[in-house]
Amino acid sequence: MxxxxxxxxxxxxxxxxxxxxxxxxxxxxxxxxxxxxxxxxxxxxxxxxxxxxxxxxxxxxxxxxxxxxxxxxxxxxxxxxxxxxxxxxxxxxxxxxxxxxxxxxxxxxxxxxxxxxxxxxxxxxxxxxxxxxxxGDGPAKKPALTREPLEALLATCDDSLCGQRDRALLLFAFASGGRRRAEVVAATVENTPREGAHYIHVMGRSKTNPEGRARSDQLKPVTGRAAQALADWLGAAGITSGPLFRRVRRGDVIGEPLAAAAVRDIVRRRCALAGLPEDYSAHSLRSGFVTEAGRQGVPLGETMALTGHRSTASLIGYFRGAVTQSAAARLLEPEAEAAPPAPAPQPGEP
The missing domain is CATH 1.10.150.130 (Tyrosine recombinase, N-terminal domain)
Known part of the structure; x- marks a missing residue:
């Protein structure tokens, strides 16, 4: 027994x-x-x-x-x-x-x-x-869904219930730190409270925190476009408790919570609608977030606070193509080429 x-x-x-x-x-x-x-x-x-x-x-x-x-x-x-x-x-x-x-x-x-x-x-x-x-037979890695291809996916999302849900899901998964698909479907109204114009997603159990212990990086902000898209979806769907993302049945009937595999299917379907040739997956949102953060010069500590990575070595494994834009790779470049000088002030300007 x-x-x-x-x-x-x-x-x-x-x-x-x-x-x-x-x-x-x-x-x-x-x-x-x-x-x-x-x-x-x-x-x-x-x-x-x-x-x-x-x-x-x-x-x-x-x-x-x-x-x-x-x-x-x-x-x-x-x-x-x-x-x-x-x-x-x-x-x-x-x-x-x-x-x-x-x-x-x-x-x-x-x-x-x-x-x-x-x-x-x-x-x-x-x-x-x-x-x-x-x-040279390394593991195949899916391409990163960075800002440009993500915008193409979002452009396929209309104002139907499915369109609003998919827009909210894609933005939530990306903007809150590149959430894994299991983490996306685990998000609820209760663990994602609204604070003014923003939402704060409180991460519980995850791959890097399987016991769901309280950690300083559990709070994942959902702000700006992502917050607005989430508010629009929840309002249109009439969701006031329970899982955030749910199936939309025929006749715009809100059904059961999405399974993790549905996140992958949504990414693939939106990629097909956008005509993107790359083989993106749900995990491309996570590598896309990390890669885009690297491109935009976000400090590693801030990126890790959102992704939940515990080491820089594992975080760097998610970079796709951002390494060539590293300032550390340009140490021998002339300063004039590495950083264009600011324009000279015109007469009369301070």
Whole structure:
């Protein structure tokens, strides 16, 4: 009984996105193991199986038979046909590492011997990371939704209820510090009180604060255009309590709160309406905020206070293209080129 309660608390403490990703990874392990060994998967898994999983899915450029990985073609095709894989071939490095990490977590939670912690597995994973780095196969990052493309998205938002909601959502997510999609849908009237012409969003639980502890940077201002758009949406929708952003059903009926995936869908739909060629995602709002702050010379401390980053190293990872505009990169430039002189005063001017 205590064990089941412990597991329930652990599940409740995880975000819905994390739970979904864990379940997807474990379904894949079961499907791969069954196809590879012809029997159901059972814990604890042996180290040999984990090593086989890695070589089956890690991309290699020096395979003797020219194949990109060791996964048998028939099993690869079966995994794709069953919906466990999106396409044939090796997994991306981040996906491979995540699936090994999920299996490791599962063994730790059940107090079982962990095959992922063995020296051979750790050495193979380290070598796989180095091989990807040597080939320049870094993780793909979505482009930043900076001010210019964001304005293009906002221009597609009309005065319909859907248009007002999407305008308010995009501006709220960007202007309050580049909120993650789970944070956007967690915003409520109660945790986003209005103060005059502004709103103050009080951040609770987040990725960098999973326990929801009180912190000095919990207050995220929503001002200017973002505040006006939020007020317009809430007034038009008649929302006075509960989640800020909700589904608009046929006939302009306000429905249930938006799920996190809906934020991604709104960004994609507005990008399509704006005719933007870039592959933006919901997370592009976060990198866009950080990049735009860098472009406009906002001090790192102020940017971090809104994003919630705890280190400058992780914050800088969100910059997309702003590094070339850094003053630190222009230390050898003549002062006249680095900063144009102010115009000379005209006669009669102070």
């Amino acid at each position: 205590a064990r089941s309660a412990e597991q329930a608390l652990l599940r409740e403490g995880e975000s819905p996105d994390t739970v979904r990703s864990y379940r997807s990874a474990l379904r894949y392990w079961a499907a791969w193991f069954g196809g590879r060994y012809g029997r159901p998967i059972a814990l604890p898994l042996g180290e040999a199986a984990v090593l086989q999983f890695i070589v089956d899915h890690a991309a290699r450029t020096e395979a003797a038979d020219g194949r990109a990985c060791e996964l048998p073609p028939a099993l690869d095709a079966a995994l794709v046909a069953a919906g466990h894989k999106g396409r044939p071939g090796p997994l991306g490095l981040s996906t491979l590492l995540h699936r090994v990490s999920v299996l490791s977590t599962l063994h730790r939670q059940h107090a079982l011997d962990n095959p992922c912690a063995g020296p051979r597995v750790r050495a193979l994973l380290a070598g796989t990371r180095r091989a990807h780095a040597r080939r």
